[in-house]
Amino acid sequence: QVQLVESGGGLVQAGGSLRLSCAASGRTFSRYAMGWFRQAPGKEREFVAAIISGGGRTRYADSVKGRFTISRDNAKNTVYLQMNSLKPEDTAVYYCAAGSPGFLIGTARASYDYWGQGTQVTVSS
Numbered sequence: 001q002v003q004l005v006e007s008g009g010g011l012v013q014a015g016g017s018l019r020l021s022c023a024a025s026g027r028t029f030s031r032y033a034m035g036w037f038r039q040a041p042g043k044e045r046e047f048v049a050a051i052i053s054g055g056g057r058t059r060y061a062d063s064v065k066g067r068f069t070i071s072r073d074n075a076k077n078t079v080y081l082q083m084n085s086l087k088p089e090d091t092a093v094y095y096c097a098a099g100s101p102g103f104l105i106g107t108a109r110a111s112y113d114y115w116g117q118g119t120q121v122t123v124s125s
Contacts, residue, residue, distance in 0.1 A: 002026050002098045002114040009094060009119030012086055016123070020081040022096030022116055030054075030074040033099045035112055036081045038092035038121075045095070045109060049081060053102025061107075064090075086123045093118040 008020040022034070035050035049070040051058045058070050067086075072079040079096060097112035106112065 002028065002032065004096050004098060004114055004116035006094065006096050006116045006119040009121045011122045011124065014086060014088055014123055014125050016086050017082070017084045018086065018121060020083065020094055020096075020119060020121070022079045022081075024077045024079075024098065026077075029077040029098075031100065031102045032114075033102050033105055033111075034070075034072055034079040035097045035099060035106065036070060036079075036094060037097060037109065038090075038094045039118075040089075040092040043092075047107040048094070050105045050107065051079065052105055057105065059105045059107065083121070086121075088123045088125045091121060091123050093120050 003025040006022045033052050036048040037045050039045040049060045051070045055072050067084050069082040095118045096116045098114040099112035
């Protein structure tokens with residue numbers, strides 16, 4: 001069982017930056033691939049970024065490539081999402097998720113077993 005808690009969301013102007021954190025409980029964090037998803041009002045939850053268990057490989061949605069960076073610190077049981085050059089269309093609730101096996105990067109919700117409660121990101125124009 002893995003429990004995930006996101007933090008770092010907030011209100012930012014377009015062009016600004018935010019860093020989201022996701023802290024995981026348990027001693028098995030390093031075995032999981034980690035992903036970030038987001039859900040805007042009235043829309044489906046969509047894939048944003050993911051990183052494999054060892055951190056050596058990442059994947060991004062085309063809409064955030066070059067602006068967002070996912071990273072992880074297995075010693076701290078934490079995964080991060082650095083978001084730069086934010087746009088109003090990035091406004092959403094952001095969720096982190098843990099999936100196995102840890103060497104696979106999934107972009108589908110079904111690839112992940114555990115989810116956090118989400119953190120709101122609002123980008124004003």
